[in-house]
Every structure is written in C-alpha cells, then in structure tokens.
Amino acid sequence: MYENLAVRLNDREYKNWVKGGHCLYILKEALHPFIDEHMRVFHRVLLRDKPSLGAQCPRSCRSGDIKLSRACAPCLQWKSEILNHHRQPDSILNWDNCIPSAWRTKHWELAKAYMPRGQTRVNAAHQCDPSALLNLINYCDRFAFVHSSYVRELIKCRNELMHSANLHVSDAWMKNFKLALTRFVQLFSQVLNTTQVEEDLTRMLTVDLSICAIDAVDYTDMEVEDDSMNYNISPELISQWEADLLEERLRELRHLAENETMDAEQLMMLDGFLQENKDLSQRFSAELQAISALGGGQRKS
Numbered sequence: 034m035y036e037n038l039a040v041r042l043n044d045r046e047y048k049n050w051v052k053g054g055h056c057l058y059i060l061k062e063a064l065h066p067f068i069d070e071h072m073r074v075f076h077r078v079l080l081r082d083k084p085s086l087g088a089q090c091p092r093s094c095r096s097g098d099i100k101l102s103r104a105c106a107p108c109l110q111w112k113s114e115i116l117n118h119h120r121q122p123d124s125i126l127n128w129d130n131c132i133p134s135a136w137r138t139k140h141w142e143l144a145k146a147y148m149p150r151g152q153t154r155v156n157a158a159h160q161c162d163p164s165a166l167l168n169l170i171n172y173c174d175r176f177a178f179v180h181s182s183y184v185r186e187l188i189k190c191r192n193e194l195m196h197s198a199n200l201h202v203s204d205a206w207m208k209n210f211k212l213a214l215t216r217f218v219q220l221f222s223q224v225l226n227t228t229q230v231e232e233d234l235t236r237m238l239t240v241d242l243s244i245c246a247i248d249a250v251d252y253t254d255m256e257v258e259d260d261s262m263n264y265n266i267s268p269e270l271i272s273q274w275e276a277d278l279l280e281e282r283l284r285e286l287r288h289l290a291e292n293e294t295m296d297a298e299q300l301m302m303l304d305g306f307l308q309e310n311k312d313l314s315q316r317f318s319a320e321l322q323a324i325s326a327l328g329g330g331q332r333k334s
C-alpha cells in the first residue's frame with residue numbers, strides 16, 4: 034500500500050526533507066501550550082496596565098481599517114500597543130491575519146499580528162504551523178528571553194527547507210539544521226522541561242525512515258544499524274507527516290499566488306513531483322490546479 038512512499042524515501046535527500054520538516058512539527062507540538070499560556074498572560078497584562086484597551090470596538094473594525102488608520106479609537110490603541118511590543122515595528126505587519134474588534138477579548142487574535150500571512154482562520158495555538166509560532170517568538174518582545182539570532186537562524190532553515198524547489202536537502206544542510214534546532218531548544222530549557230522534545234528530535238534525526246516505510250517487514254535476518262523498528266513509526270504515520278509538509282508548502286504557494294508574487298518555476302517543480310508520485314497527486318492535484326488558476330504563476334516579484 035505504501036510502495037510509492039518507500040521508493041521516495043530511498044532518496045536520501047528527500048528523506049532528509051521529510052525528517053527536517055517533521056522536526057519542526059515536533060518542536061511546534063512541544064512549544065504551543067507554553068506559547069499559548071505566555072500570550073494569554075501578555076494579553077492580561079496589557080489590559081491591566083491600560084484599562085482603556087478593554088473598551089469595546091463600536092463598529093466592528095476590519096483589518097483594512099487598521100492598515101489605513103481609520104479604525105475606532107480602541108482598535109487604534111491596540112494597534113499602537115502591538116507595534117510597541119514588536120521587535121521590528123518598521124517591518125510589514127500582516128493585519129489581515131486579525132479581527133481587530135476581537136483583540137480586546139482574544140489573546141490569539143493579538144498573537145496573529147506577529148505572524149506571517151495566512152492566519153485568518155486559525156483560532157488557537159495548536160492550529161498554527163511551525164513557521165507561525167517561530168515568527169511570533171521572533172517578533173513579539175514578550176519572548177525577549179529568546180535570543181533573536183537563534184530564532185532567526187531557525188526561521189532561515191525552515192524557509193530553506195520549505196522553499197527547496199525539488200523537496201530535497203543535503204546531509205550537510207541537515208547538520209547545520211540540527212545545530213540550529215539544538216541551540217533554539219536550549220533557550221527554552223530555562224522555562225520548560227525540554228528533555229522529551231530533545232529526545233524526540235534526536236530520534237527523528239537519527240532514525241532511518243526508509244526502513245520504517247517498509248510495511249510489515251521481517252527484520253529477523255536483517256542487520257539494521259539503528260533501532261528504527263523500536264520507534265513504532267509506521268508507513269501510515271510517515272505518510273501523514275509528508276502530507277502535513279506538502280499542505281504547508283501549498284498553503285504558502287497559494288498566498289504567494291494571491292499576492293501575485295509566486296515563482297512559477299516552484300509551482301512547476303512541485304507539479305512535476307506530484308505527477309511522478311501518483312499517491313500524492315491524487316490527494317493534492319486539485320489544490321495545485323486551484324493555485325495555478327489564480328494566475329500568480331506568471332509573475333515573480
């Protein structure tokens with residue numbers, strides 16, 4: 034049933050891509066409860082220190098009103114608080130992520146102001162992808178304890194991985210990525226127990242997924258260098274990880290296409306990859322076609 038997956042994972046650099054991408058999801062799973070709680074406290078502190086932020090928005094302001102600074106007074110006050118706590122207030126903020134009138138009551142609407150595009154329908158920390166959480170940590174000064182060069186290094190790795198047109202990363206790249214991951218996780222060891230996540234990441238970086246991908250394999254006569262079979266990683270599970278990554282990639286391409294800044298070659302290469310892998314093309318080709326139809330593939334900024 035998972036023959037196509039097994040063939041894909043025989044390609045070492047593709048296997049690296051899946052493993053690296055999944056490491057970021059392991060990290061996200063470990064961090065999101067902490068990040069959520071941190072933002073909840075941040076929201077509470079803002080309201081306590083500036084009670085006027087608790088005033089209700091009288092006219093359901095939208096993100097466009099914030100961009101054009103024509104929102105109501107309470108929403109504009111929230112905007113200025115968000116900028117006050119932004120590590121790079123001169124950068125472009127993605128106000129479209131937010132419902133301004135909900136800033137007063139929902140801490141996650143506040144969090145979304147510090148994230149990349151595409152968060153409109155995300156309502157809670159656990160629904161975010163790794164990139165969203167990393168950007169929040171990078172931009173919101175509530176996370177001042179996180180060394181910004183370390184989080185930026187990890188964001189750079191994430192972008193290189195996700196933007197790899199052929200979905201491949203080299204062994205040398207993985208080595209550097211491992212270093213960036215380790216440094217980043219260690220920053221959190223002061224504030225939460227990171228033992229489990231460190232173990233999970235090490236396991237993911239050392240396990241041989243091509244062995245795990247073989248369905249119902251008989252290990253008795255095989256000499257396996259690591260203990261892949263002890264990790265209880267099924268082909269079904271790897272296939273899900275792969276799907277999460279491809280969905281994230283497609284989401285990003287969709288946002289680029291909507292803004293007419295998509296690189297057409299990236300879309301073509303992903304299309305080629307899906308065509309070669311029938312199991313994946315069945316699942317994702319409709320979304321890919323929808324992105325092509327947006328027409329953003331013609332231009333590149």
Ligand SMILES: [Zn+2]
Nearest residue numbers: 090094105108
């Ligand atoms: Zn308002």
